[in-house]
Amino acid sequence: MGVQGKPPVKPRTLxxxxxxxxxxxxxxxxxxxxxxxxxxxxxxATMCLFAFRHGMRAHELVAMLEWQQFDFxxxxxxxxxxxxxxxxxHTMERDEIAALKKLGPKPYGPVFENERGGRMSENxxxxxxxxxxxxxxxxxxxxxxxxxxxxxxxxxxxxLPLRMIQDWLGHKNVQHxxxxxxxxxxxxxxxxxx
Numbered sequence: 001m002g003v004q005g006k007p008p009v010k011p012r013t014l015x016x017x018x019x020x021x022x023x024x025x026x027x028x029x030x031x032x033x034x035x036x037x038x039x040x041x042x043x044x045a046t047m048c049l050f051a052f053r054h055g056m057r058a059h060e061l062v063a064m065l066e067w068q069q070f071d072f073x074x075x076x077x078x079x080x081x082x083x084x085x086x087x088x089x090h091t092m093e094r095d096e097i098a099a100l101k102k103l104g105p106k107p108y109g110p111v112f113e114n115e116r117g118g119r120m121s122e123n124x125x126x127x128x129x130x131x132x133x134x135x136x137x138x139x140x141x142x143x144x145x146x147x148x149x150x151x152x153x154x155x156x157x158x159x160l161p162l163r164m165i166q167d168w169l170g171h172k173n174v175q176h177x178x179x180x181x182x183x184x185x186x187x188x189x190x191x192x193x194x
Contacts (some may be wrong), residue, residue: 010075011140020043020150021149027052034132039115044128046099051144054090055169056080058122065111072105085170112145154178 011144022030031052035045051061059082069078075097092100103111110119126144133142148169155165166177 015023020146021153022138022142022146024150024154025134027147027150027154029131029136030129030138030142032138034128037131037135038128040100042099043112044067044132046096046103047125048129049096049099049146051147052151053096055094055148057082057148058125061111062110062120062122062125066109067106067111068108070100070105072101079170081170085172086167087170088167090168144180149180152177 001103024108027048031045031048035041038044047061050056050065051058054077056065056079060080065118066080068079071077075092076089077092078087079090100111112120112125114120114124122144122149129144129147130140130142134140155168156162162174162177162181165180166174169177171177
């Protein structure tokens, strides 16, 4: 028995790790399902795509992202970070730009609006991600912050330098970024012990 009669803490198993992040193909399934359900399919899918690609927290996506942060000519967006994180310019891929332009860029205001044209709530975004994840067969535990973790995990698996991942996610302390290296075995696949 562990401390005070409690069983010892088990090591993190694959099933526990899977509750923190999604694999890239799972993210694709979630985005495709968001594009098929609800009244605002395109908006919902674009939110999920953008959150994953830029490792955005729910608050950063719905409360802080505004049209004036975009430079479509340069294919860049200023990602503002909360929790005293580092904000920086990110590049955007063509599919992101096309999806955003379909939403109808405005000179200013929130990118992701509710049905009344106001700023979307974090709770509404949570429900969108949870519904899409459940319908995609990913389970009932899916929530928006998993898209941020999935971004970090995916960048580590693609072999990107830790410092670059830290900047992309806006971490002030590299120790937060290092957590993503503990989530999977992909970085070790190139290591030959004998």
